[in-house]
Amino acid sequence: MSQIAAVVLVMLATVLIGAFGIRVSRTTSDFYVASRTVSPLWNASAIGGEYLSAASFLGIAGLILTFGADMLWLPVGWTGGYLVLLVLVSAPLRRSGAYTLPDFAEARLESMAVRRLSSVLVVLIGWLYLMPQFQSAGLVFRTITGAPPWTGSLLVAVVVATNVLSGGMRSITFVQAFQYWLKLTALAVPLAFMLVAWWSDGRPGLAPGDEWVLPLHGRDHPVYETYSLILATFLGTMGLPHVLVRFYTNPDGRAARRTTLVVLTLLGAFYLMPAVYGYLGHVYGMPESDTVVIALPGRLVGGPVGQFLTALVTAGAFAAFLSTSSGLTVSVAGVIAQDILRGGVRAFRVATVLAVLVPFALAGVARSLPVATVVGLAFAVAASSFCPLLVLGIWWRRLTTAGAMAGLLAGGGLACAAVAITIIGGPHTGWAGSLLAEPAAWTVPVSFTVMVVVSLLTPSRVPRGVARTMVRLHTPETLNVDRGDWRPRFM
């Protein structure tokens, strides 16, 4: 009962805080990016709140419990991805003035074809990321109420759509910042109680010779899968649509760098905890599932305190569903509104409904995989498409329109195919299964190679304004130089 109350509370808080944003969001540009008035601390908390999805809150602990030490790389990569993003992308991307990934593609390559292809990939990655959020919302809702899974998915989908429709980005920024601190508390407080309980139990450890604790163990091809996972997570972060939008709300490139540093710190603090949940779950013999985070506090700490702690982690889980889904919905809806519909606030509203409806339907029909696995696949697609586009686009003048197109098609296409085969037809076994379930190790090199080779073969198709774009991307804002006149479409 207390769990249901907690869920209702989180939903109410989200909607109410979101409602504060209604008063301040009036114009189209308000609606999209909060008019760049978001302060750095809010911004960093908001990135953290948006980024920590059900996969981080529930999924990591579940996968560590199931597969052991190799899964520790998942949170490491999801944090370290921000270091790669910081050094290769953050400041130039902010300076580009791009609001979405398609904006960046258009600004840098001066091509509507590349823009449209990027839009398609953003929508695909967004939907692939949203689907497991809705699925695990259903799973957790069934665990606490016994209701069929689609009710939980529907609940989250409706709250997210309402929230995005009512306030746009500004309200989302406040909601997200609130969600980060809620999630941190919801995982940290039960953990403190559980550690006390574990200590007074006489600190039970693992059975001697337990292989679960060893790295490179427990899967078909652990070495390949570990490296592929590392590649996908470290390079995929920069290509996630909902992460990029947040960089636009920084006032300048320098602030974008500093915000990333704060984000890295906030995420590092959060990701210390899921591993301990997984470890304790194994020590106490919990069943291997995504719901271990929900079940563990009640198992270790009994009585009303245990009930309160269970309610708290449930609240955190729903905060995770709501925050990531909201951020993704804003980004996917923004892209649909700009590139498929004709732009404006009305188009954004229609697009929001579309952005939520499709993954909600997919969540009902797709095979249910662990949430962190599916999110990992979204990272693999981002790493094989947008990572090469961003890195080469920012640092390499000779990238051509044809090269970018070919690379996005090859890398993004192969990764999407692998994902589709894994989700629809899987699980596959042996080498084929490993290559399809962790595609990044081969799709990322393919994408980079194709982009570079095709660019070198088509030197006449280097965008004409590349020199000006490089000035815009790399010179600090304090300098008074001509940065060209490209602006994102909605301004």
Added chain:
Amino acid sequence: MTGKPRRAAAAGTRGQGEGAATTGKPRRVVVTSPRTAAARRPRHPLTREIDEQTRLGEVYMGSLVRTQFRLALFVCSLLACVVGGLPLLFLLAPELRAAELFGLPLPWVVLAGLIYPALVGGAWLYVRQAERNERDFADLVDVRR
């Protein structure tokens, strides 16, 4: 460039004049434009070389992009060595997989603990150096130095 301070100065005198009128004591103020920076301005500021995309401008831009890219590459290589090296280490030295540190399994201490502060530290050092590179570049080409 020179228009801005002058406008600001004019607005200042108007404000003061109104203030003086209310007290009934009109007071004259000398308005000066800060010409010191303008006097030292070179005939061809380097930012104009960049704007006009001359060979010199391209050389300066190229040097900024290369400096920042070398720094980024250095951080990424370091990261690749640590992150790519750890699974290799566990593969080549299997006894490390079961080793213990502070009574906990070594791989867990590293991957679920120590690596996070290391990432934050690396990011902090990078931000410091990247901002320093940008300041150096601005000092080099900015006419206001």
